[in-house]
Amino acid sequence: MKIGICGTGRMGSSIAQRLMSVGHEVGVWNRSSAKTKPLTDAGAKLFASPAELVDGCEAVIVMLLNDAAIEAVYRGPNGIxxxxxxxxxxxxxxxxxxETMRSVGAAVAQQGAAFVECPVGGSTGPAKEGKLFGLVGGEGRDVERAMPVLQQLCRRIEHVGGLGAGATIKLAVNLPLLVYWQALGEALTICRPLNLPADRLIDILSDTAGTPTAMKGRGATIARVLGGRPLGETAFSLGAAKKDLATAVQFANSIHAQLPVAASALACFEEAEAAGLGDADATTVSTRWPQRPPR
Structure with missing residues (x-):
């Protein structure tokens, strides 16, 4: 199948790699064309605009950073x-x-195309291996049509309702994990007077009921950073994490709900981004906090 990838950041590129590895013909578009080069070097076809990408492919997967990017890519002069x-x-x-998913989905459907939202759990590694967790919203017939592609990208797929439902669940999935990264930084701060080796401290904290599954993959890296070594490759950026928290808080406000803990964590992520860490891995918020100068 000819599948277009609209947005080749970290996740979009990883999804493109996965689709190419299982035999699909992949087309790509990105606002910054330099980010498409590793994919075009591997055989993907570059398109000049989102509209041309759709016209040249049977299906298109969109993976963009935020609501503003969605609006521009769908509704812009050469948009979808x-x-x-x-x-x-x-x-x-x-x-x-x-609401953004409902709006663009309705606009796509009005022009005779099927539209499914499928925000995913998992970072670049699972994306390349086809082991994401798909949180699907859309009409049953459209979901059924998309399922063969989604099954090649996801280890688990949950159709949770109509358009907007997938986005809602994804915000709920990300919220406690992102709050945890800030809470871990605070836990490390109160342990600082103990002067325990970083790897031992992380090992102790990881072997407790309050630790999320994500620590299995990130704990050793966090310990290395605490020990003075570089963090390494970004799997999920701090800037993207901040955006997800902000979106969750904004959505809660729109339904007259309050998220006081998420709002406090958001302020900490905003501070870290303002300090120049937006492109670093989201777990940087954990390692930055105990090293942050007292105020």
Whole structure:
């Protein structure tokens, strides 16, 4: 199948690699074309605009950073909605607000295409291995049509409702993990007077009921950073994490709910981003906090 990838950041590129590895013909578009080069070098076809990408492919997967990017890529002068959408299908894997997914999904459907939202749990490693967790929203017939592609990308797929439902669940999935990274930084701060070796401290904290599964993959890296070594490759950026927390808080406000803990964590992520750490891994918020100068 000819599948277009609209947005080749870390996750979009990893999804493209996965699809190429299982035999699909992949087209790519990204606002910064330099980010498409590793994919085009590997055989992907570069398109000049989102509209041309849709016109040149049978299906398109969208993976963009935020609501503003979604609006620009769908509704811009050469955006997805300017293409010949009839008969195509669009899978949007971006993590954005539920209303944004409902809005662009309705606009795509009005032009005769199928639309499914499928924000995913998992970072670049699982994406390359086809082991993401797909949180799907959309009409049953559209989900059924998208399922063969989603099954090649995801280890588990949950159809949780109509458009906007996938976005809602994804915000709920990310929220406690991102709060945990800040809470871990605070836990490390109160342990600082003990002067325990970083790897031992992380090992102790990891072997407790309050530790999320993500620590299995990130704990050793966090310990290395605490010991003065570089963090290494970014799996999920601090800036993207901040955006997800902000989106969750904004959505909660729209339904007259309060998220006081998430709002406090958001302020800490915003401070870390302002300090120049937006492109670092989200776990940097954990290692930065105990080293932060007292105020």
């Amino acid at each position: 909605l300017k293409s010949k959408l009839t008969g195509k299908f669009v899978i949007d894997m971006s993590t954005v607000g539920p």
